[in-house]
Amino acid sequence: MLRYTAAALLSFYTLGVILTASHVGATPEASSKVFGMDFHKLVPRNTPLTNRLRRRQKTVTADITNGQIAYIINVTVGTPPQPFSLQLDTGSSDLWVPGAQSDACGQDPTFCQQYGAYDQAQSSTFQPVGQPGDFTISYQDNSGVQGDYFNDTLSIGKTEIKNMTMAVAQLASRPFGIMGIGYIAGESVAGPQSPNTTYPNVISQLQDQGYINTLAYSLWLNDLNSNTGSILFGGIDSDKFKGSLVVLPVQSSSSSSYTDFTVGLSSVSFTDASGKTAFSQENLAVPVILDSGTTITYVPDSILNPILSGVGAVNSAQLGGPVVPCSLGASPSTLNFGFGGNGGPIIQVPMNEMVIPIYDNNGAQPMLHGNTICSFGLDSGGNGPYLFGDTFLRSAYVVYDLTSNQIGIAETNFNATSSNLIAISDSNIPSATATATGAAVTQTFTGHPQQTLAATRNGGSQATGGLPSATFNLGHKNSAFTPGPPRLEAMTVVTGLVCLVSLFFGGSMLFMQ
Structure with missing residues (x-):
């Protein structure tokens, strides 16, 4: 995809x-x-x-x-x-x-x-x-x-x-x-x-x-700013993740076949700058696809909308998608994604992995009412499919086991400088200590999704004035963080449309003909 x-x-x-x-x-x-x-x-x-x-x-x-x-x-x-x-x-x-x-x-x-x-x-x-x-x-x-x-x-x-x-x-x-x-x-x-x-x-x-x-293979994308990362076919690198891998069963499609890497999302929460839970949804059973071919992460509107409002995002057809003050990337807050039910792995995604700088054709970051604007790495998946792309995967170390139809997952060890490669020789993923099966789901999506801008960009606040106030405690009181130096991966955007064009170029839920 x-x-x-x-x-x-x-x-x-x-x-x-x-x-x-x-x-x-x-x-x-x-x-x-x-x-x-x-x-x-x-x-x-x-x-x-x-x-x-x-x-x-x-x-x-x-x-x-x-x-x-x-x-x-x-x-x-x-x-x-x-x-x-x-x-x-x-x-x-x-x-x-x-x-x-x-x-x-x-x-x-x-x-x-x-x-x-x-x-x-x-x-x-x-x-x-x-x-x-x-x-x-x-x-x-x-x-x-x-x-x-x-x-x-x-x-x-x-x-x-x-x-x-x-x-x-x-x-x-x-x-x-x-x-x-x-x-x-x-x-x-x-x-x-x-x-x-x-x-x-x-x-x-x-x-x-x-x-x-x-x-089988394992994927370590490292952080947004990093110039290192790796994929290993046939093995894992135990120095590239924290703790132990937890195994999730790959969920089959409605036809009982395995065509993509669907796992069961069981919880989503937001931890604010004080360490408190500002938003939480538990006992979910949402089929999500772990997909390196997708740049951001697509979730149901019921999850997206409270988060966009909480971080003070603007989302409108005029701006072309969710945008936030770039200062959000300096917040110690995290988005937390749980899989497999009770006892399953929880992957914490820091805000600096969700906030993606954008530039105009002159190399300047766009401004809106005195705020430097960045793209936000979470968006609506409409009625599905829900794709967990690179804004999520950078915070996770993922083992894709096609032989045993299972996923091994752990929090990534950002910017690890050493390697400890271990070959996968049988049906067991090395360093995996548990299997989480508490969120059984079925991937029901088939065919070719017809998404429109209105359908996929319908959460958060509209850009009728300035940027809205965040309702979550992001680490400041009515004042912006001082933006850090621009990242090398900053996106280039077309001038015009407030220099914030993020209409889809493409996307793949692949379907066979």
């Missing part, structure tokens, strides 16, 4: 993404069949792409860039290798690359030169699969991709996956390719009309070709 804001997309185009190599250390226990990748910071777009990956004994380390709207991995496809920068997405299952003759490359050849375009005539290992046009995906914003399946060699550094089934997009309204690492049942060819046409995707091929023991 992929959901961006227009502001975030412009940040991507303006700054670009790049990979720089970094080694992920490994303990002896982790030196077998752990496939690791690092996230790194944005650098100027005109810097040459790199594609380095290190492998020591069966432990492989590579690099991924935190691109604000997407986490990007560099790969090559074909023989000789053709380089690509692809979005890493836990909410989809196909790997596709733009075609050299695609409409997207015709419209922006410079972008395709920078981030990759596949030319099958230049690869000696190219093999066509199926019929032309077999690959079709539609996304939540009514955009989509259409193209052809093929087999070729996929390489991440020195790690080669031979005969990898991928798709080359001929018609694409997405700006770059995607590496989906979800369930096989979530592939574009899967569905009631074609239940037996799935194929081994990236994570399956990593297991089949001996790189990992089991279909």
Whole structure:
């Protein structure tokens, strides 16, 4: 699943993404069949792409860039290798690359030169699969991709996956390719009309070709400002989380199949600056999807509206979504999300992970009635699906276990400088001490959600005057915090519309055709 804001997309185009190599250390226990990748910071777009990956004994380390709207991995496809920068997405299952003759490359050849375009005539290992046009995906914003399946060699550094089934997009309204690492049942060819046409995707091929023991990986995004983070296929890094992992069962869909990483949200609360609970909802049973392809977090209106009012957010069609004073990021308050019922894990999200700076085209932060304005990382999911994206995931260490249909989760250890890699060798997630099953839910959403601005932006106060007063104790009395220095990940927004355009560029609840 992929959901961006227009502001975030412009940040991507303006700054670009790049990979720089970094080694992920490994303990002896982790030196077998752990496939690791690092996230790194944005650098100027005109810097040459790199594609380095290190492998020591069966432990492989590579690099991924935190691109604000997407986490990007560099790969090559074909023989000789053709380089690509692809979005890493836990909410989809196909790997596709733009075609050299695609409409997207015709419209922006410079972008395709920078981030990759596949030319099958230049690869000696190219093999066509199926019929032309077999690959079709539609996304939540009514955009989509259409193209052809093929087999070729996929390489991440020195790690080669031979005969990898991928798709080359001929018609694409997405700006770059995607590496989906979800369930096989979530592939574009899967569905009631074609239940037996799935194929081994990236994570399956990593297991089949001996790189990992089991279909599992762990994700550590680190904080909003960080230039480090990692994903480990086939293992965990116990230095990257606090305490112990708690296991949550992945909840099946209404058809009893596993197509996405749905877990049961059982409570939401807000802890104010004094440490008191200013808002709380308990005994919930809300199906939420943990999705790295979504930039913010979408919740039911009954949860969203009291929080927006409490933090003094403005939400209107005029401003394009929830915005708050940037000073909120300095508040010691936290949003707390509980999963699995009594005894289940609670992930605390600090305000500086929910408050995202925005800039106009001149590099200035917009002002509203004397307040510097930032975007807020929580919004309405309408009638669903409810996607827990990067504004939540940065505060959590998450293990995605596709073999046993379970999620391991713990509070993240922000900015950890050491690593202790442990391979996952069986159905047990290492360092997991409990299983929380008290919030059983069923993912009932199917099809293609039709969301409008009014439907998705209907909480909080309207911008009829100045910013409203917060009702929660955020650590100050009727005065703004002094904003800190701007963050490197600040979004760029189009001038006009009060310099606060955050209409959806896209979004994916993926559905199969």
